[in-house]
Amino acid sequence: ETGVTQTPRHLVMGMTNKKSLKCEQHLGHNAMYWYKQSAKKPLELMFVYSLEERVENNSVPSRFSPECPNSSHLFLHLHTLQPEDSALYLCASSQDLSTGELFFGEGSRLTVL
Amino acid sequence: RKEVEQDPGPFNVPEGATVAFNCTYSNSASQSFFWYRQDCRKEPKLLMSVYSSGNEDGRFTAQLNRASQYISLLIRDSKLSDSATYLCVVTPRTGNQFYFGTGTSLTVIP
Numbered sequence: 001e002t003g004v005t006q007t008p009r010h011l012v013m014g015m016t017n018k019k020s021l022k023c024e025q026h027l028g029h030n031a032m033y034w035y036k037q038s039a040k041k042p043l044e045l046m047f048v049y050s051l052e053e054r055v056e057n058n059s060v061p062s063r064f065s066p067e068c069p070n071s072s073h074l075f076l077h078l079h080t081l082q083p084e085d086s087a088l089y090l091c092a093s094s095q096d097l098s099t100g101e102l103f104f105g106e107g108s109r110l111t112v113l
Numbered sequence: 114r115k116e117v118e119q120d121p122g123p124f125n126v127p128e129g130a131t132v133a134f135n136c137t138y139s140n141s142a143s144q145s146f147f148w149y150r151q152d153c154r155k156e157p158k159l160l161m162s163v164y165s166s167g168n169e170d171g172r173f174t175a176q177l178n179r180a181s182q183y184i185s186l187l188i189r190d191s192k193l194s195d196s197a198t199y200l201c202v203v204t205p206r207t208g209n210q211f212y213f214g215t216g217t218s219l220t221v222i223p
Contacts, residue, residue, distance in 0.1 A: 033211075042117070043157075043200075043213040056210070090156060098204045099145070102211055104156035 003027045006091050006105035013081065014113050021076040021108045023091030031097045032074045034066060037088040037107070049074060050097045081112045114139050119201050119214035127222050130191050134217045136201030137183045146177055148186050149200040151216065157200055160186075191221045 004025045013019050025032060034046040048056035049068040063085075065077040074091055091105040119136045126132045138146075146163035161168065163175040163184050174187040184203075188195055201214040 040121075040215065042115075042215045045210055048210075098211060101147075101159045101162075102149075102157075102202075104158070106156050 002106075003103045004091060004093055004105035006089075006108050008108060009106060010109050010111075012111045012113065013078065015080060015082065017081075018077070018079045020078065021089055021091075021110075023074040023076075023105055025072050025074075025091075025093040025103070027093055027095075027103060028072075029093035029095050029103070030071060031094045032068065032071075033092040033094075033102070034074065034076050035090040035092060037090055043090065046076075048097070055097065078110075081110075083112050086111045116140060116212040117201055117203050117214040119217050121215055121217060123218040123220060125220045125222055126191055128191055128193060130221075131187065131189050132191060132219065133185055133187045134199055134201075134219075135183050135185050136214050136217075137181075138201075138203045138212070139182070140203070140205055141179075141182060142206045143182075143203045144206040145204040146175075146184050147202040147211075148173075148175060148184075149202055149213075151198045151200055153197075160199070188219075191219075193221050193223060196220045 007022045032049045035043045046060045047066040052068050067075040088107045088109050090107045092102045094102050117138050148160040149157040150160040151157040161170050163177050167176045172189045176185045198216040198218050200216045203212045
């Protein structure tokens with residue numbers, strides 16, 4: 001079983017849809033992250049959770065809503081997205097905040113029509 | 114100013130060549146440094162950490178220059194399987210971020 005798993009791997013949605021991305025880590029880590037990766041841009045940090053508490057929200061539009069029900073699960077709820085939100089959304093975890101190695105999931109490739 | 118800057122490349126080198134990438138960072142108080150590798154349509158994975166004294170892992174050598182605020186990655190005897198994007202990552206002494214560069218694209222040609 002891989003360390004960090006993300007579902008779905010691919011998602012196509014209209015601008016009025018509501019969908020969710022799911023991330024699960026099996027590593028016993030305390031910190032989890034959502035990143036957005038667009039072409040020709042560095043990974044953009046969206047949200048950080050440490051021990052299920054949100055510790056960072058990098059001015060992300062409210063149409064993205066994170067949820068961390070426990071230390072091994074992280075969700076990203078999507079609502080009324082825009083075409084420019086199309087990107088690869090990567091979940092990652094680390095043992096503690098910003099320390100050690102980041103382990104990434106395979107990503108959810110989102111296309112907004 | 115960007116936290117981390119990398120030359121995006123692309124670098125196209127023949128098999129067996131030596132290639133070097135540099136990465137500069139803006140925060141002099143940065144604490145930890147890493148090189149990640151990302152294959153096409155895959156997630157980033159840790160290649161190696163970068164230590165103050167420099168470190169080597171097989172054909173890969175990483176160096177840190179705190180005075181000039183840059184880190185480097187040297188790949189010797191390039192293999193076809195080294196073709197990927199190499200991401201420079203920096204973490205500050207305080208805060209909750211791993212700062213990523215845009216990545217440097219490497220293609221090793223037969």
